[in-house]
Amino acid sequence: EEVSHLLNLKAQLGTVEDGSGPHKLILKTPKGTRDYGPSQMAIRADVFNKIISVFKRHGAETIDTPIFELKEVLTGKYGEDSKLIYDLADQGGEILSLRYDLTVPFARYLAMNKISNIKRYHMAKVYRRDNPAMMRGRYREFYQCDFDIAGQYDPMIPDVECVRVVSEILTSLQLGDFLIKVNHRQLLDGLFEACGVPPDKFRTICSSVDKLDKSPWEEVHNEMVNEKGLSPAVADCIGKYVRLSGKTELVEQLLQDEMLVGQCKSARDGLEALRLFLKYCTLYGLQDQVSFDLSLARGLDYYTGVIYEAVLLSDTKTEHGESSGVGSIAGGGRYDNLVGMFDPKHKNVPCVGVSIGVERVFSVLEARLASNKTKVRTTEVEVFVASAQKNLLEDRMKLCKELWDSNIKAEHSYKRNPKLLAQLQYCEEMGIPLAAILGESELARGIVKLRHVVTRHEIEVQRENVAQAVRDLLTKASGNS
Template identity: 50%
Template sequence: MLKRSPLRAISLRIPAAPTATLSLRPHLIPRSSLSTMASVDERIKELQDKIKALKVAKQDASKEVEEMKALKAQQSKDKKDGPAGFQLKVPKGTIDHKPAAALLRKKIFATLEGIFAKHGGEVIDTPVFELKEILAGKYGEDSKLIYDLQDQGGELCSLRYDLTVPFARYLAMNGVTSMKRYHIAKVYRRDQPVMSKGRMREFYQCDFDIAGTYDPMVPDAEILYILIEALTALDVGEFTIKLNHRKILDGIFELAGVPADKTRAISSAVDKLDKLPWADVKKEMTVEKGLDEAVADRIGQYVGLKVLTVLGKGREVLATLQADEKLNTIASAKEGLADIALLFDYLEHAFGVLDKISFDMSLARGLDYYTGIIYEAIVEGSAPPAPAAADAAAPAAAGKGKKAAKSATVNEDGVDESTVGVGSIAAGGRYDNLVNMFAEAAGSKRDKVPCVGVSIGVERVYAILEQRRRAEAAKPREKETDVFILSLGKEGLLPERMKLARKLWEAGIKAEYQYKAKPKAERQWAQAADDQVRFVAILAPAELEKGVVRIKEQGIERAAGADNGEEVSLDNVVEYLKARLG
């Protein structure tokens, strides 16, 4: 509602004559329909009041709740089929985050921001849309999922698709050659939404990236440490980080005899190994992509073998590959293996987190983009077991003393179809060429700005935490109010409630009261209970004369009889509440 300049009126211009230019077409609604709806509305309101009263009196309200729900469902159906033809809704694939959900997300963000700042992260905030040409050519066939803004004259723009390309653009544009940055913001993909799985068209990403030319694996180790720290702090449950290295994969392809022009296609097939059995992936390689069967089989020896794909112990996989003489004749594979060995040293001896890492040859994600290590965090409770290897994987998980092998609908290839695609909760890798691509294109030749980063999937973190809350059957709080000020007696005591509220606000205490001059006692108690406010401050004429207020803690069952709270002097109420709130 803020006016930006005196000459520009930005207000909502509802025309004086309501039939004039209203786009919402209220005149299309027949009067009969309106009046029916009105009476249903009234009945619902009646029921709501009754339910509140019954709850306050601690009596059974289930019959009333049922009737109300039925009426609401009917009403909502009527509305959808309604004659107005106008639907109040948000765009497809988007949702409103309501208070409880928004508050939980805020807490997730605060946890992550605290960790990012602890590691020297700097925050940047880029525009929600970029010039179209900045995003063009960056997402391959997924470019069709980019939202474009309409051409209303001037530049052509698109909504950001991720936070990585804007970050690379930022570095190149500002000539920044080293930076640790974090960015939490929404990104946009015009994909087919699957709301039940949390795949939306507007969703949050939380990215932390380290840009700069440093010694090998030092920033990489810290990124992985941060990821582990974050998932631990967010308390998402047991998790594993699958790790691989692009140069090792390239080496395997070279060794197997994959033609250079097929590398991308083949690595994209390998990327499906967490969803499809090897037989299907092999078929894609040979039948669809024309690879020799012998070549595919050689790849299979590395990415399809149990011992290599699922063994939780990174050191053993590393040792197996280091002992592979043929593989070590390939320069890139040798470099990749040296990186991993160094990384494991840092993670084990300096940071003590190697047990969270699984070295997984079947992880191939984002090969066109990454140039070094790649990784993906999997929450074990919901992770798909590795194809044809669920039995081998189970002991590793059970070894941590938590969940053993899942009892799920595992198909003949060992793939649990029910959990496919819901396990990955964070991902990232090293990308050393992206920033330069921008800088060079803009005509400025710079030193390389190598980067390594991670993106944490907030929507999945949220889904896990929300699911747990539901399982605990706790009603989520929608606000943080600590004290509800209510009045007893006919006078209402509005100015007195206001004055006490002001006193508490000035002391930083979260306080509310009802915006009625003479509110009913039961309505006030109901509001305090609904909002799960911890303390109720009771103002009543007799106590006020004595200069005291009664403070009652809610939700605490007392051993004996009615709890009337504690009388506290108005002069001391701030200190009293501060002490009890901690």
């Protein structure tokens, strides 16, 4: 209690010391977070809709889980990265942490509800106390977008559908050319075994291999030898393989490689799984997009089977002019043992899934819009009800009511007597296609002017037909576009 008294005093001192009195407030969002304004939200909504359409095309359901979990649910799932988990204060109850990803809550959900079959997507925010690099689009609060298929099925059928989903999403988002690299954890383990890596070093050597997308082989070799204690010969053996990539013919070639598959069931199983996977890829029309790549390792420990990662091949600039490089935009794989960690009897539910890097998608699209100087519409207003003279507020209100009743998106000024020019400028700024202009003399004649905002072309319509006329003009416009 004395400590809290001292802390209170210190806090009071703090507010005095900064010379601004007790009401000084720092106006900011927490470190590593940001508000999303209307145009950012419009871009996000468009991306989410496109992605969700693909998920729905494949018959996926969606679920949601709380933003926080019992801390013990997350404990031991993220290795070293556990230090990045946000904890909630102990306010006299359960000990809670903010979710770090969507996969662990999904596994907890399956185990808790004894669900053994589901195909679900989940788009939601996750939290990591990482060093934010906001210029490069790395935040402490960010969206994840996951698609997973859980259930005991026949080999590679759900796995290849996940890759098909990635391909449809990237195509639909029009992000440019992409390549989906695939590999298999059993093949990697078999390769390490065949080259003579001690089993307790499989995972850490896997992490080294994972760096090959960013670092040259020499650096990775150095790390394996100098930091992780492999003999140079073992590292060389790994190096001979992990620089290979190709298609089915590479799988067939490696299946003939006695050194790799002679002694090692795991390598053979991995290769045979990949053979089936690549055959199914062809049936799903993915043969040109998928490449078998032995350097693909994926960071996470929990993968047990096929792994894949999609990279964009075109080089796009980020919002801040940096090159975004040729980077990963989606990735995933099979993880058959995670749900069992939550089940009292360790009953497993085999899972395979993919996570779409939506934050990276947003960066790429925002950069593109900025360089095109494209303005994003943030509302969907179809017609603005304007007045050409004073004292027409009530007429505007009556017309708006009719438009809303007819399910037309409409607004008018919240001022009694707005200037016509200001109203028309607002329409141009907001990209509103039509303006219904009320004037005294026109109203006396039972007429309203409908103005096409961009062309400034005006037509006169009967006051009682405005809603229908607006509807007709909008239909015609959408037919032309």
